[in-house]
Amino acid sequence: PAVEYGLEAPFDVEYHESVPSTNAVARDLADDGASDVVVLADEQTGGRGRLDREWSSPSGGVWLSIVLRPDLPPARVPVITLAAAVAITDAAREAGVDAEIKWPNDVLVGERKLAGILTEMEGEADRVSWVIPGLGINANVDAEELPEGATSIQAEVGVIERRLFVQRLLERFDELRSDPEAVLDAWRERASTLGRDVRVETPDGVVEGEAIDVELPGTLLVETDDGVVRVHAGDCEHLRPA
Numbered sequence: 001p002a003v004e005y006g007l008e009a010p011f012d013v014e015y016h017e018s019v020p021s022t023n024a025v026a027r028d029l030a031d032d033g034a035s036d037v038v039v040l041a042d043e044q045t046g047g048r049g050r051l052d053r054e055w056s057s058p059s060g061g062v063w064l065s066i067v068l069r070p071d072l073p074p075a076r077v078p079v080i081t082l083a084a085a086v087a088i089t090d091a092a093r094e095a096g097v098d099a100e101i102k103w104p105n106d107v108l109v110g111e112r113k114l115a116g117i118l119t120e121m122e123g124e125a126d127r128v129s130w131v132i133p134g135l136g137i138n139a140n141v142d143a144e145e146l147p148e149g150a151t152s153i154q155a156e157v158g159v160i161e162r163r164l165f166v167q168r169l170l171e172r173f174d175e176l177r178s179d180p181e182a183v184l185d186a187w188r189e190r191a192s193t194l195g196r197d198v199r200v201e202t203p204d205g206v207v208e209g210e211a212i213d214v215e216l217p218g219t220l221l222v223e224t225d226d227g228v229v230r231v232h233a234g235d236c237e238h239l240r241p242a
């Protein structure tokens with residue numbers, strides 16, 4: 001059952017001990033007309049990641065989805081995901097974790113994944129009816145319970161006060177969500193991707209070159225031998241150092 005989380009956050013937070021997926025719960029709320037509501041769970045039994053992957057979500061993590069109704073066309077929604085990545089990074093840094101953003105939406109410590117974001121939306125071509133960024137942060141998760149290549153806040157700096165972490169995260173997200181330029185500036189400062197040689201797998205083939213910048217709504221600019229190629233966040237299947 002859902003309970004109030006009692007946070008002084010800019011969103012109503014509905015807390016569950018265990019749900020299949022907070023994104024699914026959030027979608028039901030969105031379909032019922034909810035807005036600015038956060039669904040938070042201690043554990044997910046059917047957590048989902050990007051590209052239809054499973055997302056391991058043991059007890060102790062921060063698994064949350066935010067129901068938003070922004071006045072945006074679908075093409076501009078990726079900036080919301082970038083804002084979420086910045087908010088996670090800042091909350092993690094405040095907790096003492098040396099977090100960086102890897103385009104488009106992973107938060108890493110070194111090469112290890114600390115958090116990921118799955119954004120879903122519904123609506124018309126000119127305006128979305130809702131957007132749900134789903135944020136998965138390996139918070140108080142034991143190293144043994146993490147998938148290969150992942151890390152957690154607990155593994156990096158020890159157990160944290162999750163309530164405080166969620167509060168900081170939501171406050172930061174709220175500051176950024178209506179300011180795309182500020183999101184982009186903050187994102188650039190926190191990105192490990194820029195200035196590096198990358199190899200991006202897209203449905204149209206592999207793009208290789210130096211990641212030189214990111215532009216709205218979240219497009220990566222890669223300088224290749226054939227000139228600058230723009231890669232849209234949704235087209236990225238895999239990004240790694242070249």
Ligand code: BTN
Nearest residue numbers: 021047048049050116117134136
């Ligand atoms: C990824 O990196 O592949 C994205 C992972 C997103 C996981 C979060 S956890 C909260 C929300 N509920 C889900 O089922 N997925 C997202």
